Amino acid sequence: SAVISQKPSRDICQRGTSLTIQCQVDSQVTMMFWYRQQPGQSLTLIATANQGSEATYESGFVIDKFPISRPNLTFSTLTVSNMSPEDSSIYLCSFRQGSDTQYFGPGTRLTVL
Amino acid sequence: TQLLEQSPQFLSIQEGENLTVYCNSSSVFSSLQWYRQEPGEGPVLLVTVVTGGEVKKLKRLTFQFGDARKDSSLHITAAQPGDTGLYLCAGGGLGETSGSRLTFGEGTQLTVNP
Numbered sequence: 001s002a003v004i005s006q007k008p009s010r011d012i013c014q015r016g017t018s019l020t021i022q023c024q025v026d027s028q029v030t031m032m033f034w035y036r037q038q039p040g041q042s043l044t045l046i047a048t049a050n051q052g053s054e055a056t057y058e059s060g061f062v063i064d065k066f067p068i069s070r071p072n073l074t075f076s077t078l079t080v081s082n083m084s085p086e087d088s089s090i091y092l093c094s095f096r097q098g099s100d101t102q103y104f105g106p107g108t109r110l111t112v113l
Numbered sequence: 114t115q116l117l118e119q120s121p122q123f124l125s126i127q128e129g130e131n132l133t134v135y136c137n138s139s140s141v142f143s144s145l146q147w148y149r150q151e152p153g154e155g156p157v158l159l160v161t162v163v164t165g166g167e168v169k170k171l172k173r174l175t176f177q178f179g180d181a182r183k184d185s186s187l188h189i190t191a192a193q194p195g196d197t198g199l200y201l202c203a204g205g206g207l208g209e210t211s212g213s214r215l216t217f218g219e220g221t222q223l224t225v226n227p
Contacts, residue, residue: 033214042201042220043156092155101146102203102215104155 006093010109013083020079021108023093028073031096034066036089037107043092049076083112116140117204119218126192127226134187134221136202143206145178145185146215150199159187192225199223 003026013019023032031050035043047055047068055068069077080087093105117138126132136145144163148156160169162178162185169176173196175188189196199222203215 039152040199040220040222042217045214048214094155101144101158101161101205103158104148107153107155109153 004093004095004103004105006091006105006108008108009106010111012111012113014113015084017083018079018081019083019110020077021091021093023076023078023105025074025095029095029097030073032070032076033094033096033102034068034076034078035092035094035104037092038089046078046091080110083110085112088112116216117202117218119200119202119221121221122219123222123224125224125226128193129191130225132189132192132223134200134202134223135184136186136204136218137184138204138216139183140204141182142204142216143182144204145182146203146205147176147185147187148201148203150201151197156199156201189223192223194225194227197223197225 005024007022011019033048034046036046037043045058046061046066047057049055049068049070051070051073065081067079088111091108094102096102117136120135124132144161146161147159149159150156160171160176162169162176165180165182167178173190177186185202199220201220202218205215
């Protein structure tokens with residue numbers, strides 16, 4: 001399977017600022033996903049990002065808060081805007097290979113003070 | 114509403130014991146994946162099962178997909194401390210539609226004590 005990486009691996013940010021998380025896959029993939037995960041808990045899908053179209057957001061997540069870019073088939077970014085302590089979480093990118101199998105990046109651990 | 118229910122949520126056992134984690138739903142899935150996640154890392158895919166009744170083995174881990182493709186189990190034989198982690202099941206293709214987004218279970222936090 002392809003290798004997937006994320007930057008940064010962790011960050012501590014001030015309330016009201018924004019952070020952009022980068023996700024790079026070493027081969028071309030059609031569907032990429034962004035998830036949020038509280039430590040020790042399951043994953044919550046934020047949005048699906050397909051190249052050449054706007055991201056599709058899940059209920060409870062909006063583009064103004066979590067803008068996503070997908071400029072090509074190997075790269076995507078997720079921005080967490082106007083952060084508050086409630087945004088502290090692990091953010092994971094993922095891609096799909098085949099019909100249903102997904103692979104995940106190592107995650108970005110975000111702490112908002 | 115949680116479409117995939119995992120049990121137990123927490124499990125702490127001694128090295129050498131056997132254990133089973135269950136993943137249940139009232140909905141049919143076209144496939145089911147099991148992941149293991151260690152602290153500070155993303156989930157790592159262990160297996161994908163796609164056929165009702167399918168059994169797959171990965172060393173000491175045995176995965177089974179229910180005949181009706183609504184449930185799955187993960188059995189670990191002779192658990193080792195290296196098996197410690199968060200185990201997640203994820204159903205693909207809800208309602209038998211392949212290619213739709215995954216539905217994740219709540220996760221089972223396993224701790225194997227030496």
